[in-house]
Amino acid sequence: MSAEFELCPGRKIGGSNPCFIIAEIGQNHQGDLEIAKKMIRMAKDCGADCAKFQKSEIEHRFTKLALERLYTSPHAWGPTYGAHKHHLEFSHQQYRELQQFANEVGIFFTASGMDEMAVEFLHEINVPFFKVASADTNNIPYLEKTAKKGSSHVLKLMFWCICVGRPMVISSGMQSMETMRCVYQTIKQHNPNFTFLQCTSAYPLPIEHVNLSLIPEFQKEFPDIPIGYSGHEAGIHVSVDAVALGAKVLERHVTLDKSWKGSDHAASLEPAELAELVKAIRTVEMAMGSPVKQMLPCEASCHSKLGKSVVARKPLKKGETLTLDMLTVKVAEPHGMRPENIFKLVCKKITVDLEEDATITDAMIKD
């Protein structure tokens, strides 16, 4: 069972807690605040736990030349990458409005801080946890500063004031396991509460590069943190499988319409798919059930109709010493000794006369 911690007020992840589902609105709002609000409401209506955005302080995230780069993609919102990114970026005031809206709707609200200044802002508005996008996962100075950020959960004990780090959800796209080990060591020094998400950063992600088997591998490498999955493949099935393999956090891009302009829409889930995904995850979690193998009360009726017992293969005389060829296994009436115990009867004495097919019970046996 993986470690658990409180990711958002009153909501733990890891252990046997339900998978925490993040609806990644990202930049699928097209730069339109009203669409962003519709998407927050949609995420809530579909049963997601959290609505997430991507916050950049553009001049801190990109170099001048990167912003001046021509962006000729059909998904471009401007002639240069800078113009494109500015079109998609909400202001601080707009973020506060979205946060307030999410609060009213009743869904957790956060964003990936796409640079250190963005993290400062998210800290200021008191998001419940920091999401580290894959592109920053090997940005060690950023990780150190982010991990050190105190949270609103400040415990005041007499003269002591203990700051518990704001939890972190860290994606692993474009990274190696060696880098992830270094990330683990970096974060762990400052913040005990974090999770790694298996992620491959391709949009849409070809199924052969999903590598779900990395979920148990991550869990082996880092047994004391919960592991999750950030998926960019089309459809919902792989994400449900990720949960069956132990993902305790699941992040998927969401959209109001996959055909819209924008790099992420094609690999995103429309509302009906998100609702189906949430339902399927809750179903598979229930189906994962218990690791203890035993006959369950719900199997009693099947067992009573078709469960087998040890019976006499031929007529037996009171006092006879049993050998294996005197016994067989059948669906019998009444039920008797369980078949797995048949070998224990060999060399024991039968204390009653029995007809062929008669059920053998414990009470009929003597050493």
Ligand SMILES: CC(=O)N[C@H](C=O)[C@@H](O)[C@H](O)[C@H](O)COP(=O)(O)O
């Ligand atoms: C790696 C990373 O940050 N990926 C993000 C999260 O998955 C994406 O949402 C990008 O922001 C998006 O694909 C960028 O698209 P464009 O370049 O058209 O603005």
Ligand SMILES: C=C(OP(=O)(O)O)C(=O)O
């Ligand atoms: C890029 C992001 O996520 P991921 O790396 O998980 O795709 C993000 O959270 O902005």
